[in-house]
Structure formats: C-alpha cells, structure tokens
Amino acid sequence: MLSTCKSELTKPRDLDDVPGWFNPLDQALFAFFLEETADRPGDLLEMGCYLAKATIVMGRHQRDGETFTVCDLFGDEAQGRYSRKSTLDYYEKTLSLRAFENNYLAFHEKLPEIVQARTNVLADRIAKDSCRFIHVDASHLYEDVCVDIDTTRNILRRDGVVSLDDYRNDRTPGVGAAVWEGVFTKGMRPVCVTPNKMYATWGDPRPFQKRLREWAKNVSGCVVAEDIIDGEVMQRLAGEGLTFVPKPRGSAFKRVARDVLPPVVTRALRRARRPK
Structure with a gap:
C-alpha cells in the first residue's frame, strides 16, 4: 500500500x-x-527520498564521522516547484516531512541532515569530492536530472558510486536521456544496471565489477550478465525471487543488530553485553 495518512x-x-x-x-x-x-x-x-525506504538502508551504512544528507521537497510547494502537477497532487496526499521522519526513526536513533528544497541547491551546500555514495531519485525531467548529474560529478569522490533511479522507465524518458548523456559526454562510467537503477562512477568501474561477480555467487537468485558499450564492460544484474541476508563484517553483533533490529532493542542488547 503506497498511501500514507499524514494525521x-x-x-x-x-x-x-x-x-x-x-x-x-x-x-x-x-x-x-x-x-x-x-x-x-x-x-x-540522497536526492529525493519519498517515505525513507532507501534512506533507511543507506543510514545502516553511515559510519562515525560521516554526514548523511537527504534533499526533498516533502510535498511542500512553498520550498520549491514540482516539475509536474501530477507529482505535486500525488505527494500532497502521500508525503510529508513528518511521515518521512516517523519511518526513518523507527530504524535509526537520529535523523540525517535534511534539506527541504529542490536539489539544485546542493551544488553550493555539499563540498567538492566529499561523497562516497549518492542516490539520485528526485525530479524525472531531463533538465533537472542533468543538473543532478552535474552536481553529483562535482561532489562525488572519484572512487565513489552514484545510483540513478528510473533510467529505463518508459514513463520517464527524460531520466534515460540525461543518464546516457552523462555516460557519453560527461565521463560517467556504468558499473552495472538493474531493471530499475544504474550504478556508476567517475573512477574505474572494473574493481567494483570484479567484486560484484564474486559477491553475486553468494546471493541466492542473483544473475550477472555483461555487455560491451563503447568499448567498456557494463554488468546487468537480475534477481527475480532474490533473497538476501547480508554477511556481517567486523563485529557480527553490531552489524546484524544494526541491520535488523529497531534502535530501542539494539540499545538494550548493547547494555546487556557490557562487562559488569
């Protein structure tokens, strides 16, 4: 169910x-x-977050000392202008900052840095080469996505990764046009694609692709294929019926607890494990 009552x-x-x-x-x-x-x-x-589903996953991997910024209009036309009236009409019924915060805080102890505005303000607010991972899922109009990609190119470090949503959706051809323009004219190099997203970098995609091939062997239902586009390998991943349980790194307790438990339970377990 995709509707959310604000009250x-x-x-x-x-x-x-x-x-x-x-x-x-x-x-x-x-x-x-x-x-x-x-x-x-x-x-x-994250540029565009809707009700925090992807935001929650990103927040699980935020490390100490790192800043996590989320930018969205959150249904408030006063903070900017939606590109399509249909988008505004839908978000006015389903999206609010309060609903986003409610969902995110069900899984995390504190909110990310929130910028309630159009994503074009980020170019002046995020430091150059400061980001390691960016999710682009805001406006779906060609001109807006071009700006988001230009911003990403400036603030994503060379070995960072950007995830671009709806690059092949038949209802959002402007996204696909902007994304492939980024590949052929702006130096963006695809690592892989799924039915919904492209993952790309401005560095070398080959180390990621090598590790992805090994990673996919341990993910039930994941299939990897490869294409050559303009002389470069791009991986295609499919995962119909996929099931995935992340393997813990470092402290098994810390990683698993952070991934699957609400904050209040995680805090209680931490206290219980402390030496007396």
Missing part, C-alpha cells in the same frame, strides 16, 4: 512496511556499494 502515523516494524519502490535486488546492491566504498570516510547523499 495517523504508525511505526513500521520492518522495511516491507515502509511504502515505496525499492526491490530486494537494489536493497542488496545498496548494501554492497555502501560497504565497498567505506574503506575511507566519505559522506552519503
């Missing part, structure tokens, strides 16, 4: 309770790239 909010118990379009394959790939880019500190950014 009667309930806390989601798991990610499936959060409205939105974020399938298990892309959930697994977010976890993969967020871990692969965490070898050194770097900030996280």
Whole structure:
C-alpha cells in the first residue's frame, strides 16, 4: 500500500512496511556499494527520498564521522516547484516531512541532515569530492536530472558510486536521456544496471565489477550478465525471487543488530553485553 495518512502515523516494524519502490535486488546492491566504498570516510547523499525506504538502508551504512544528507521537497510547494502537477497532487496526499521522519526513526536513533528544497541547491551546500555514495531519485525531467548529474560529478569522490533511479522507465524518458548523456559526454562510467537503477562512477568501474561477480555467487537468485558499450564492460544484474541476508563484517553483533533490529532493542542488547 503506497498511501500514507499524514494525521495517523504508525511505526513500521520492518522495511516491507515502509511504502515505496525499492526491490530486494537494489536493497542488496545498496548494501554492497555502501560497504565497498567505506574503506575511507566519505559522506552519503540522497536526492529525493519519498517515505525513507532507501534512506533507511543507506543510514545502516553511515559510519562515525560521516554526514548523511537527504534533499526533498516533502510535498511542500512553498520550498520549491514540482516539475509536474501530477507529482505535486500525488505527494500532497502521500508525503510529508513528518511521515518521512516517523519511518526513518523507527530504524535509526537520529535523523540525517535534511534539506527541504529542490536539489539544485546542493551544488553550493555539499563540498567538492566529499561523497562516497549518492542516490539520485528526485525530479524525472531531463533538465533537472542533468543538473543532478552535474552536481553529483562535482561532489562525488572519484572512487565513489552514484545510483540513478528510473533510467529505463518508459514513463520517464527524460531520466534515460540525461543518464546516457552523462555516460557519453560527461565521463560517467556504468558499473552495472538493474531493471530499475544504474550504478556508476567517475573512477574505474572494473574493481567494483570484479567484486560484484564474486559477491553475486553468494546471493541466492542473483544473475550477472555483461555487455560491451563503447568499448567498456557494463554488468546487468537480475534477481527475480532474490533473497538476501547480508554477511556481517567486523563485529557480527553490531552489524546484524544494526541491520535488523529497531534502535530501542539494539540499545538494550548493547547494555546487556557490557562487562559488569
């Protein structure tokens, strides 16, 4: 169910309770790239978040000292202008900052940095080369997506990854046009694509692709194929019926607890495990 009543909010118990379009394959790939880019500190950014489904997954991989910024109009036309009236009409019924905060805080102890505005303000607010992972899912008009890609190119570090939503949706041809223009004229290099998202970098995609091939062997239902586009490999991932349970890194308790338990339960378990 994708409708959310703004006056009667309930806390989601798991990610499936959060409205939105974020399938298990892309959930697994977010976890993969967020871990692969965490070898050194770097900030996280989401352009367009709807009701926090992808935001919640990103927040699970935020490390100490990193800033996580989320930018959205949250249904408030006063903070900017929606590109389509139909989008505004839909978001006025389903989206609010309060609903986003309610969903995110069901899984995390504190909110990310929130910018309630159009994404074009980010170019002056986010430092150059500061981000390691960016999710672009805001306006779906060609001109707006071009600006988001230009912003991303400036603030994403060279070995960082950007996830671009709806690059092949027949209802959003402007996104596809802007994304492939980014590939052929702006130096963006695809790492892989799924039915819904492209994952790309301005660095070398080959190390990511090598690790993706090994990673996919351990993900039930995940299939990897490869294409050559303008002389470069691009992987295609499919995962119909995919099931994915992330393998813990470092402290098994910390990783699993952070991934699957509400904050109040995690805090209680931490206290119970402390030496007396």
